[in-house]
Amino acid sequence: MIAFVIRRLLQSLIVMLTVGFVAFSMFNFLGDPINNMVGQDATEAEREHLRHVLGLDQPFYIQFLVYLGNALQGQFGMSYRLGMPVVRALAERLPATLELVFCAAGLALLVGVPLGVYTGLHRDRWLSKVFLTLSLIGISLPTFLIGILLILVFAVYLGWLPSFGRGDVVDLGWWTTGFLTVSGIKALILPAITLALFQLTLVMRLVRAEMMEVLRTDYIKFARARGLTNRAVHFGHALRNTLVPVITITGLQIGSLIAFAIVTETVFQWPGMGLLFLQAVQFVDVPVMSSYLVLIAFFFVAINLVVDLLYYFVDPRLRADRAVASGHG
């Protein structure tokens, strides 16, 4: 078990290295950050000087090696745009993104799973058909449009919720949270719904499909034959057995929620890492872009690892298989 975790962590290093390398080789195609930094009147000599100071006159593999060397010492460079260390820029924005992502993921699960169970159990009820039709809309509308529509309805017409920003946040020293103020919570609602909608429909459709499949299996028939209540059969036996794929998908989706929060964060001016990344791309802020991508790669690997570990707890068969396998080994 411990060997497994260590192996996975080593793999994550390789993934991060690869992502960093690919990212650096792509940055050459983004153009020259110098134009964004100096005024239009700057002479070519001044530009060349700044290029030299920043090491941009080096070939990309040298730039990458320098970046790597600094990263090993815990230094990820200075943001060209913000003039502050990248680590601090990312750390300042991490809480905003994580709060948004976990609210969205929680929302997707809390609403998606019950809806999935309901539509799975009562396939022919008109309400199920309404949910399924709505979920189609949720899956097919782009996030950007959903965000703008929500802003239009709840911020512009009704005036209930703010259209942008994170509201007032409370600084806990190592974390800033919007959960402790009314404006912080109000500001969270629209972006969380926007980000959750796609996941919600995904979870709902997944649970529904799994439920329908599980309900056809033999052990459900046996459970019914034993005279168990519908409630026990549906939730104790059926739902539990649908959870493995749901956990896998949800886990992986948390990674993409973090990565794809970019669009939602931009629409709502949510001061998270996604917004930082988007502005870094426009500015060609190479240190921020590379560090963000490496960090996201790490998140993906780490979440995958957690998902794998969760299987052990949810699925007894895995534990048994593993014990048998190692017994033979």
Next chain:
Amino acid sequence: MRRWVISTALALAFAAYGAADAKTFRFSTSGDINGLDPHLNNEGPTNAMKNNIYEALIFRDPDLKLRPSLATEWNQTSPTTWRFKLRQGVKFHDGTPFTADDVVFSVKRNNHDQSDLRTYSASVVEVKKIDALTVDLVTRVPDPILPQNIPAVFIMSQAWSEKNKTPTPVRGIVGNESYANLHANGTGPFKLLDRVADTRTVLVPNPDWWGKVEHNLTRVEFRPIVNAATRVAALLSGEIDMMFPVPLQDVPRLKRSAGIRVMEGPELRTIFLGMDQHRAELLDMPGSGKNPFKDKRVREAFYKAIDIQAIHKVVMRGASAPTGLMIAPGINGFAKDLNDRYPFDPDGAKKLLADAGYPGGFTVTLDCPNDRYVNDEAICQAVVPMLARVGVTVKLNAQTKSKHFDKIGQRQNWNTSFYMLGWTPGTYDAHNMLYNIITLKSGPGAGSNNSGQYTNPRVEELTRQIESESDQEKRNKMIWEAMKLHKEDFGHIPLHQQALAWGVRDSVAVLPQPPNDAVVVRFVKMK
């Protein structure tokens, strides 16, 4: 240790709502300011924000006129010396008095090799303190327009900079972060209260400011919103009082909305097209040994083939001022009689091309940015069929600004045949346009953005003279002559000045709109 600190913003928000006469002005634009260091980040909105907190010796008011600021008067004591009399009794926000030493320190800091605003004080070779309230700026050559540049040279406190170990502007070096980029201590009418990058910059009035207070504000909040649709929504919902730029397609809608007005005005930037006039062979015609743009008739044909009214009406939806001159009204040297464009004449253009030996036209690539100017790519897309009509095949290469400016710039040896560029003379004077765009050899660093390498010996000579001519009338005559020659040469094809569009709620009573797109908070009045 956990610090349970409710952010100052919250506490002050209560304070602001509590007070009966509280007036908060909240405004937004598409991006955050790039930092607070007065000598870093030469970028419009960033400079405009610094101008609320910091002051220079001279202040440029919203009508672009020069007004005394930290200097009460200035004059030339010799062709290369400008003398400034400093204002008495001015204090920085931290309470330290403002002295001649701060001026000497700040001009030198602005001339540091990591400074981004060096261009505004580059002609100054020596800063001399004459007495506690007198400073001389000595220039390399006579510099008649130095006062036009001085409003961009902000004055910092020497004591504060040295105490906080930020004596020079720095960037990009780990462990050597610029304290001044994150904090501010100026003499200006507003003090920095709070700044969170990409979220908000909050100012409060400086009660000890020396000047006559013309605003009625108690608090100013700048909150950048990247997404244009969200920015419009925030204005509609009343979360902000003012925002810019309004996307062109939203202008009619905002005008129809109750409680909102759209302020429009011409900008100082001139958008133009340039043509490669230095390569012996056009990039798109390898092996031909020909560069059609070397022939003035071809350049004239391109000019006359462009239907500027169509661009004005359709692409810009009326939000542009077509121009025949490379500089805008408001720039010193602008001449109304030169601003009329040559008429749109596709048949004449065809004939000119035939006379020049290209009756069947030729093929050329148009380099264009797609995220820099208002509808930049759309303008280029409109130019393609206009030129096709006279037989020229234009291949459009539209890309992001970082790529575009790199491609057409010096570093890639002006790797373009036909390109779009916009330019605002940072000095508000025509010489800047002549020097950077219209000449090659009028001084060190001339032609920095003359991507087509247009040159005319007489214009070069005039530009050199204009640089140091102190007689304004004579100087303006020379500018007129140089601009006229360039126009008759078809050195570039000026298109228009794009319009500024600000969305303003009726809660704002007074808001000047200078053509440099700067929000000058000190003149804002709320209802």
